[in-house]
Amino acid sequence: MNKFDVLIVGNYNVGNYGDDLLLKSCKQNLKDKSYKVLSPENSDFCTFPAGIRSMFSVNRYIQPFKAVYHCKTVLFGGGGLFNSDKIQSFIIWMPILLLAFLLKKKVYLLGHSFSSKPGFLFAKILSKVDLITVRDFKSYEYLNLAGLKNIQQSKDLALELNFPKIEFEEPKYLLINYRTYKDIDLNKIKKIDKILSMKAKNLGLKKLYCAFDAKLDSEVFKSLGEDYLLAHELKEILPKVKYFACMRLHACLFCLKNKIPGLALSYASKVKGLFNTYNFKNVVDLHSNHIKNLENFKFNSQLVDFKEIPGNPWEKLK
Numbered sequence: 093m094n095k096f097d098v099l100i101v102g103n104y105n106v107g108n109y110g111d112d113l114l115l116k117s118c119k120q121n122l123k124d125k126s127y128k129v130l131s132p133e134n135s136d137f138c139t140f141p142a143g144i145r146s147m148f149s150v151n152r153y154i155q156p157f158k159a160v161y162h163c164k165t166v167l168f169g170g171g172g173l174f175n176s177d178k179i180q181s182f183i184i185w186m187p188i189l190l191l192a193f194l195l196k197k198k199v200y201l202l203g204h205s206f207s208s209k210p211g212f213l214f215a216k217i218l219s220k221v222d223l224i225t226v227r228d229f230k231s232y233e234y235l236n237l238a239g240l241k242n243i244q245q246s247k248d249l250a251l252e253l254n255f256p257k258i259e260f261e262e263p264k265y266l267l268i269n270y271r272t273y274k275d276i277d278l279n280k281i282k283k284i285d286k287i288l289s290m291k292a293k294n295l296g297l298k299k300l301y302c303a304f305d306a307k308l309d310s311e312v313f314k315s316l317g318e319d320y321l322l323a324h325e326l327k328e329i330l331p332k333v334k335y336f337a338c339m340r341l342h343a344c345l346f347c348l349k350n351k352i353p354g355l356a357l358s359y360a361s362k363v364k365g366l367f368n369t370y371n372f373k374n375v376v377d378l379h380s381n382h383i384k385n386l387e388n389f390k391f392n393s394q395l396v397d398f399k400e401i402p403g404n405p406w407e408k409l410k
Contacts, residue, residue: 098128116253165409166197170202172204177208193217198222204231227248264332268285270285276359291389323346354391355391
């Protein structure tokens with residue numbers, strides 16, 4: 093195998109539309125470089141085993157070594173890969189990070205979020221990274237409190253993509269996206285959906301459910317007994333969307349970049365933290381008096397202020 097410039101590492105090609113936007117952004121910004129992709133499935137290389145079935149695949153132990161050995165730079169391209177809320181994320185991604193250091197590769201973490209201040213050992217590991225960019229102020233604060241100096245704020249990688257202008261037609265839909273997460277279970281989602289259903293009716297709109305994760309979100313909509321679209325099927329119907337009410341971060345960002353106003357349903361600190369950073373105020377925290385706040389929220393057709401963070405971390409990779 094020939095050497096190549098950049099190994100792009102992330103949770104790509106597994107049905108999550110937001111993560112696939114991150115990969116698309118990485119490829120766009122690295123178009124003058126040679127690159128390959130390492131992800132859990134359906135890429136040039138696969139991650140180390142992280143489940144029972146994959147543990148019996150010898151190839152899953154070999155591929156990460158081959159990938160890191162043959163590249164010059166390892167890029168963890170966006171998202172919440174190192175999420176302290178999910179120990180599984182460390183099991184999947186930490187071995188790749190440590191292997192990159194072992195083989196003396198340049199390492200970049202671009203467009204990430206962190207859900208808590210890193211502990212002593214994790215902070216020590218992160219200090220070895222050449223550059224970490226975070227997509228929200230809260231993540232920056234966590235890393236700064238841990239004493240890290242190799243950090244800067246930058247926009248979510250998906251926001252670097254060019255979104256074609258939409259010619260909106262007569263509005264028909266309220267676009268809705270749900271996901272389960274910790275204590276945000278199906279019962280809580282049903283209460284949220286009841287309120288949004290009433291709001292859609294009062295606005296004279298139909299509900300349009302959309303899965304931004306082809307597996308996890310789809311299970312929610314099936315449990316609700318609702319028809320739904322997958323995110324990549326939205327293109328034709330998007331001009332008829334009036335408002336959005338979404339949980340997934342990239343579902344919200346996707347709508348805002350397409351000039352659709354609406355409401356972010358914050359299920360985790362990274363969602364609230366990012367939108368606070370971007371000066372987007374239409375956020376209901378699903379962990380704090382959310383029913384009353386959701387009932388009181390009024391959809392407004394005026395596009396709210398949405399300020400993106402400037403900066404181009406890609407210059408470092410040139």
